[in-house]
Amino acid sequence: MNKKLEKTVNEYFEIYPDREKLFATEDGNVFLDKSPAVDHATKTKKKWFAFDNPAKIEAIQKAEEKNKKAAIGAKKLAGVERLKKVELDQLTYNEAYDLATDLLLPLTDKKKGTVMDALAAEKEKLTGKGE
DSSP states (O other): OOHHHHHHHHHHHHHSTTOSEEEEETTSOEESSHHHHHHHHHHHTOOEEEEEOHHHHHHHHHHHHHHHHHHHHHHHHHHHHHHHHOOGGGSOHHHHHHHHHHTTOOOSSOOHHHHHHHHHHHHHHHHSOOO
8 A cells, every 4th residue: 555545545535524534545445435445446356445534543542542541530529539538447458459550659669568558648738637
């Protein structure tokens, strides 16, 4: 596949921005549907290619990133609410580590003391009370 063909297909995506895919053959013909592209490629003994709309791909990636950030934000918010209510000495190590991770706390290592100190410092920031 060559750059000229990619450029041609991208020009078609500008004309047909709602299309998720376009199809093209080595000889530069562009098709809206797969079947005619395959037929033409077979008749001319050329290869055919499917192209994804770069604008659609970018939109999907942005939406996925937005959803990921929202999920992280929701997890952090839930962690904040939990930290405000929980007695740190009642947490198992795994619960404490998961909570610190949900809160995105910077941990220099995974040792229990480090995790508990980070949670205690964060709790003090949130509530004004240390444990």
